[in-house]
Amino acid sequence: MLSFENDYSEGAHPKLLQALVDTNFVQQVGYGEDEYSLRAKVKIRAACQDPEADVFFLVGGTQTNAVVIDGLLSGTEGVVAASTGHVNVHEAGAIEYTGHKVLTVPEKDGKIDAEDLRALLSGFYADPTHSHMVYPGAVYISHPTEYGSLYSLAELTQLRDVCHTYGIPLFLDGARLGYGLMSHETDVTLPDIARLCDAFYIGGTKVGALCGEAVVFPRHGAPKRFITHIKQHGAMVAKGRLLGVQFDALFTDDLYFEISRHAIDMAEKLKTGLAARGVRFFRNSPTNQQFVILENGFLKQLEGQVRFSFWEPYDEAHSVVRFATSWATPEDNVEKLFAYFDE
Amino acid sequence: MLSFENDYSEGAHPKLLQALVDTNFVQQVGYGEDEYSLRAKVKIRAACQDPEADVFFLVGGTQTNAVVIDGLLSGTEGVVAASTGHVNVHEAGAIEYTGHKVLTVPEKDGKIDAEDLRALLSGFYADPTHSHMVYPGAVYISHPTEYGSLYSLAELTQLRDVCHTYGIPLFLDGARLGYGLMSHETDVTLPDIARLCDAFYIGGTKVGALCGEAVVFPRHGAPKRFITHIKQHGAMVAKGRLLGVQFDALFTDDLYFEISRHAIDMAEKLKTGLAARGVRFFRNSPTNQQFVILENGFLKQLEGQVRFSFWEPYDEAHSVVRFATSWATPEDNVEKLFAYFDE
């Protein structure tokens, strides 16, 4: 079956698997102190153009969001997110489980608008009862967002400015960061992100790794005793090499960027091809997730032949569905998909 | 350098790596619903002789302990552990982070004595102020323990009986379960454990996998909505196949048991060889971790040549150190180790 269901349907990029095989019997110390992890951190710092960045490897996205956000916030603080933010919707309350409220602003194309953020923050401090309320203590954004959209450099800079005015950190969820960085429509680079954010992660799970997210705190910005904090949250892996080897490979010879570009190329091909076939798009997405509006009867026909993600009902007769490409999408599969629309 | 530092110094057993390579491009659904995970669960149920067992795959030990214990306990309950229990000492307070107290009984050879447990439980209910105290809501044991010791079938049965008298579940941490099951000195089998425990896990990380622990709740005993609970604790992996493929391989053709037996054989060789060389043992261990008392000057000599774990000071001149074998220990290395003692 043809699957565009998501960007984690396959295992890992073959170079990562090969690196795991090649290093398998070299004895290493555990808990992220292995030589591969150390080497990967050096490469990531270089790619971020921040030699002072603190880098940690965690396993998955929800875990990373909870561990980082709980690390950035003090007890009386919550995190600001777009209403559609992954932490607000699809993480089973993992943030609240750590004791913190998710404070929301309405999404604008899946993003937080800097003016909405400024309004929330200034409104909070203007409210004479705010000491009885949750303090906004950090801002969470995803890039690409849950809708595939991207912040422009100007937007990111504005958000950073608002955050810094109020003395709170800006955290960027980069579960699909590679696909954002390689978009044809972005003006944001990895060093930009390292410069503008106080914390972010470079997603591995959805960009070629078996698992793994590289958390970066630019400018030696890691919360105190972050290793113990990771352990306490059950997020420490004994064989840290599993993550180190993979990120070492991903950041060797620009592999991370190269495979991300492939996903974008495939998404562009899919987008152009579907548009040419009269398919309506629910939102414009410059990244690897494409949201289209299809007739329910047609979706029925695709069943058992093409896999995609149901997103939400559109109207009585139509649904919004998501087609995702990835580092692993064969060009051929896109062509095959078109065939279903040509029938 | 020769390393006996722990049982997670290498990557994975080659058969597991090969399975990951072989299945890499087969598209699968995420979050543990992939065919490899489903297949591994069937095999684990068979090995446990419990076709009704609920099986879940998590990433690491501390995570598994926190997720399972928090799943078994209600709000007013704590978990009983030996004072030396991993959850009480070396998990950075991960259990308390979930809101639950660890109630301790003194360790006896690293184990909980059934009579000590009975005394704690009967004492609790006899105390007229117990409604102002933490209710003992589950019992945590490790097998092998942190000291390499093992429960006998009789001891395990007694613990189970006490637990059931008080209506609380018995949870067994099997981070090194394979090494316990293959010990020359055990009378406990995997089906025994499935029969006597209400929850346990079969450790992968320390027994041949890159990562992964298989949690088993015999007799359909999983806590309600355990999938959501896992997600909430940040313990869900998107590419569940990573865990499924490995456990599928481990439970094919008894690989898990076979590689565990190798570790035990190496430990027995090491034990016999060191004893013959006059080395004193701190505790008798029938499993892959051996605790010996060595002279500090001699330890100094080994530095840079042999890696081991410092355990605790013994007296002014001596220390307790741990030598661990594993599925990956070459017999040759044990011989090489002896050479240092022969000098």
Added chain:
Amino acid sequence: MLSFENDYSEGAHPKLLQALVDTNFVQQVGYGEDEYSLRAKVKIRAACQDPEADVFFLVGGTQTNAVVIDGLLSGTEGVVAASTGHVNVHEAGAIEYTGHKVLTVPEKDGKIDAEDLRALLSGFYADPTHSHMVYPGAVYISHPTEYGSLYSLAELTQLRDVCHTYGIPLFLDGARLGYGLMSHETDVTLPDIARLCDAFYIGGTKVGALCGEAVVFPRHGAPKRFITHIKQHGAMVAKGRLLGVQFDALFTDDLYFEISRHAIDMAEKLKTGLAARGVRFFRNSPTNQQFVILENGFLKQLEGQVRFSFWEPYDEAHSVVRFATSWATPEDNVEKLFAYFDE
């Protein structure tokens, strides 16, 4: 200074103080097992027409909301509230601190609309990804609401029906319950509330007591080990008599209802009088909180002479402010207030 700032500006109704004085030296057991608490519970059960009701006394509103909601929910659940609900806005994240998300529906006159609730619940279960989301596990309503509005018997019945369809409890925050029950515009009685809700509290702090809220779980519905749960949340008072004596007095000879009626009479007088003086109301409130739109310059004039609560800006030149009456409001004070509007 004339104060209409809130309904907790004075101490306690004199009959409560007298009862504290009268019983002061009678030795009693602690932690709510004193005879006054037991007697108050009997009277509250009678007033609720539910002889099986479980009754507990806690100290304040935020505490009560957190303790009750955390008691009603299981780990993977959150509580549904109106966006304006006190638990969502003005409790400093006390609910999230217990690990649970507050799931919101848009407020309609400060209330939850039964159809909005049904849509949230049916939408949740219809969502194929809901196992990665927070389960709606209870519904929180306030009566009167934060805007002084009231549920009709029909509305309350509809909410109850939706809750029961989905098997989740309905919890009513009655911080100002007396003022709701004595409103001229309500058709809801205390027995109705006991019949339709699964948990609620009868507010004392804002209705004549120094402190204290009586939590009622109709039909023996208290969560298991609720005493220990209260203790764990730091909400147990050693001298339970303080709460028992006060509620015993409040529920003797209908004092609670009588003093509530006084507050309503004063609010009606205030409402009629201000309306007659051309004052615009922000929302219609049938209870003791009245929300009016006043010119900022006029508010400036009142400063130092009349105390009220600033609610929110209305437009450039006007603000919404709240005037609250209470059991303690002298009729004379309302007349004095009018004088400021007559100038």
Added chain:
Amino acid sequence: MLSFENDYSEGAHPKLLQALVDTNFVQQVGYGEDEYSLRAKVKIRAACQDPEADVFFLVGGTQTNAVVIDGLLSGTEGVVAASTGHVNVHEAGAIEYTGHKVLTVPEKDGKIDAEDLRALLSGFYADPTHSHMVYPGAVYISHPTEYGSLYSLAELTQLRDVCHTYGIPLFLDGARLGYGLMSHETDVTLPDIARLCDAFYIGGTKVGALCGEAVVFPRHGAPKRFITHIKQHGAMVAKGRLLGVQFDALFTDDLYFEISRHAIDMAEKLKTGLAARGVRFFRNSPTNQQFVILENGFLKQLEGQVRFSFWEPYDEAHSVVRFATSWATPEDNVEKLFAYFDE
């Protein structure tokens, strides 16, 4: 019935009740900003000889311990307590509920020995695996302890020194502080405590108040946003005057000290009288709690006539029981108690 069961069997000292009556109708702002609270804080600062002390009023002991300890600790830290510490035994896991472990040292006469504390702290930092463990982040002591014992000025100074060597705060639970300060055997004054501790509370509930504990953070040492922290823990009372009025009265004309001295005088009388009657003491207590060993048959006889607290079994035929005096104990009652021993 004659009750020596505890020190919270009566209501409040009449002067406190009178003050509540006298101030009842003076309108005040809520949440601790009332004039009585402000005045009480001034008096407490004076009594502590620390004009810079931050003072807050909370309702009860367990609440205060949880709120203060959670305020002092960061996420990766636990609190050190004696094994018999109230927070470790009789608070239903309230500390763990806030996510923090209670780390124990063996009790010595109910106290923490400074050398044991030093050993725990130095051992922790010497352990190469300590980043996988809970950091000791504060020290909890009670004074008087759960066994009525007291720290000497030298002992308190030593504890402070150890704490400061390791950069962690010393917190003193003064639920019965008055009885400690008025003991005939103490050399510790309130200013000493303010000088040596980083946080402590002056217990009201057990020393003459209906409820209330005054938390003191000397030298402006309150945790950041402590008001919001209190609110989040459900520990904020709307009518803060209830606490303010009582502490204002307690710290007027040394009432707190005077009524505490009475309890001590009664305890000394009881102690001398029982000793003269051949009663054996379980522990020597210089404060208001006296622990005696009585024959079970004799205890049976007292039933229904004298109330006391069962503490623990002593041997087959005897039990340890506690007799507590308080500010409210009539001298006559002590005589009446002796009569039972004279029979």
